[in-house]
Amino acid sequence: MSIFNDVADRKRAEDALRESEEKLRNIVENSTNVFYSHTPDQRLVYLSPQFEKIFGYDPKDRMLLWTETLTDNPANQKGIHATEEAIRTGKPQPTYELELKAKDGRKIWVEVNESPVVRDGKTVMIVGALQDITQRKKAEKERMEMERRFQQSQKLESLGIMAGGIAHDFNNLLTAILGNLDLAILGGVQNPRSQSFLEQARKATLRASDLTSQMLAYSGKGKFHVKTFNLSGLVDEMAGLLKASISKTVSLSLNTDQSIPSIKADPAQIQQIIMNLIVNASEAIGGNPGIISIATGVQNCDERCLEQSRLREKPRPGLYVFLEVKDTGCGMDEKTMERLFDPFFTTKFTGRGLGMAAVLGIVEAHQGAIMLQSEPGRGTAIRVLFPALASEEAADAAGKGGMPSAGAFTPRPEYAADTVLVVDDEEMVLDLCTAMVEQLGFHVLRASDGREAVDVFRRHAAEITLVILDLTMPRMDGAQAFHELKRIRSDVKVIVSSGFSEQEVSHHFPEDEPAAFIEKPFEFKNLQKKIGMVMEKG
Numbered sequence: 001m002s003i004f005n006d007v008a009d010r011k012r013a014e015d016a017l018r019e020s021e022e023k024l025r026n027i028v029e030n031s032t033n034v035f036y037s038h039t040p041d042q043r044l045v046y047l048s049p050q051f052e053k054i055f056g057y058d059p060k061d062r063m064l065l066w067t068e069t070l071t072d073n074p075a076n077q078k079g080i081h082a083t084e085e086a087i088r089t090g091k092p093q094p095t096y097e098l099e100l101k102a103k104d105g106r107k108i109w110v111e112v113n114e115s116p117v118v119r120d121g122k123t124v125m126i127v128g129a130l131q132d133i134t135q136r137k138k139a140e141k142e143r144m145e146m147e148r149r150f151q152q153s154q155k156l157e158s159l160g161i162m163a164g165g166i167a168h169d170f171n172n173l174l175t176a177i178l179g180n181l182d183l184a185i186l187g188g189v190q191n192p193r194s195q196s197f198l199e200q201a202r203k204a205t206l207r208a209s210d211l212t213s214q215m216l217a218y219s220g221k222g223k224f225h226v227k228t229f230n231l232s233g234l235v236d237e238m239a240g241l242l243k244a245s246i247s248k249t250v251s252l253s254l255n256t257d258q259s260i261p262s263i264k265a266d267p268a269q270i271q272q273i274i275m276n277l278i279v280n281a282s283e284a285i286g287g288n289p290g291i292i293s294i295a296t297g298v299q300n301c302d303e304r305c306l307e308q309s310r311l312r313e314k315p316r317p318g319l320y321v322f323l324e325v326k327d328t329g330c331g332m333d334e335k336t337m338e339r340l341f342d343p344f345f346t347t348k349f350t351g352r353g354l355g356m357a358a359v360l361g362i363v364e365a366h367q368g369a370i371m372l373q374s375e376p377g378r379g380t381a382i383r384v385l386f387p388a389l390a391s392e393e394a395a396d397a398a399g400k401g402g403m404p405s406a407g408a409f410t411p412r413p414e415y416a417a418d419t420v421l422v423v424d425d426e427e428m429v430l431d432l433c434t435a436m437v438e439q440l441g442f443h444v445l446r447a448s449d450g451r452e453a454v455d456v457f458r459r460h461a462a463e464i465t466l467v468i469l470d471l472t473m474p475r476m477d478g479a480q481a482f483h484e485l486k487r488i489r490s491d492v493k494v495i496v497s498s499g500f501s502e503q504e505v506s507h508h509f510p511e512d513e514p515a516a517f518i519e520k521p522f523e524f525k526n527l528q529k530k531i532g533m534v535m536e537k538g
Helices: 002-028 050-055 076-089 136-185 192-219 231-238 239-244 267-285 334-340 355-365 391-399 412-417 429-441 450-460 478-488 504-506 523-538
Strands: 036-039 044-047 096-101 107-119 123-132 226-229 250-255 263-264 291-300 319-327 368-377 377-387 420-423 445-447 463-471 491-499 516-519
Touching: 036 050, 076 096, 076 107, 076 123, 096 463, 107 136, 136 239, 136 429, 136 523, 226 231, 231 267, 231 291, 231 319, 239 267, 263 267, 263 377, 263 445, 267 291, 267 319, 267 355, 267 377, 267 429, 319 391, 334 368, 355 368, 355 377, 391 463, 420 429, 420 450, 429 445, 429 523, 445 450, 450 463, 463 478, 463 523, 478 491, 491 504, 504 516, 516 523
Parallel strands: 250 291, 420 445, 420 463, 463 491, 491 516
Antiparallel strands: 036 044, 036 123, 096 107, 107 123, 226 263, 291 319, 319 377, 368 377
């Protein structure tokens, strides 16, 4: 009886073991994870079926060295070290990640959990499990990139708003200063010394206006006069100026491709980019001997290529014309590169101000891209890309003439009774513009905001010939006032004035455009020409 009991017990134990093994096999073979074991000398002894499904290796190919599945990603060194430590110490190591390669060359990220098998105090086997985390890594990378862009966008947007606001207010002041100086000069101050002082003050005001142009360029709201031209030709024309702008110990090398397609851009703004890049490169070299290389060419950019752009928004894939400036200077680490285009950012240099930040704003406004490569001690390469024009687009653009330039305007005698409504919330600008228009012989009505302008116009609609209308005002802005004036009298002529560029202002008038636009600060002769152009249209 005892023998039968022993046999029955053994049978139950064997059945239980088989059932347990079957359950374990089902778990291993149907799991989404890969289970493995390898010897201390890296030879794979066991791989679960999922390895073949995920990595594409045939069963005959599977028993290889596990290190042969590793890519050359430096991040894999942490995992290699963890396995070596597990073999040496016989103790489990923390979870780590590896980048592995499938049979077809695909790169697959896995999370690894493994433990050593120890016998007689010696590690004889490593067993573990791999979990495919490729999608998780991709999502994490995209999230981090989105966060980086969002943070940069917030930072640049807030600074852009600040720069735009300062420039607007500054331009109002400059308009008053510049215009009053013009009127004083026109008044014929007899003292030659006073005339000289006035002219110097006028030049200083124009230089201050250049400063606001840089601020607006950074904010992406700069003044653009778009033309079709060849970038290589522009660089060649600037060669003498560029050589004069760098240290005598630095050599300048030009390699311009004359066969590149044309681009549609503002030549003055592109010149500013080139100068800022050259100054930046020269400062990086310092007083040491060095080389600055300028090259132009063509690059076909796909989405992957444009992911490297330093701009807030990624441009569309396509054909681009590039300008590249390389230097043999001190180079930058990643942290410095991240801040290179921040306003007023400096390293060891002084006076950088808005230079590189303006480059970023100008390129972004032209729907371009900026690529940056640098390494400490090995120099820097900055590549700026602009959308290339198709040959037929360039031909069409070249065939189109610009706006006819209006000559100096002297009101005819019959205009002496004409009335102009001048609207501006800045009292100094309102006084100035009133004086300028009166100088031309017109009768002037005034308003200090859009609502008052509509009221004045409603009372005097029949006699008002022209309205000079500021865009940014309290209570009712210029765009709203413009539409109200048009409702009262659809044929009224309106010149819109603003410290922002015409491109930036144009979206306020999607359907009915003003007769003309004038950008602050404006000189007397510019206002005279604008009025002449509008009046002569009839």
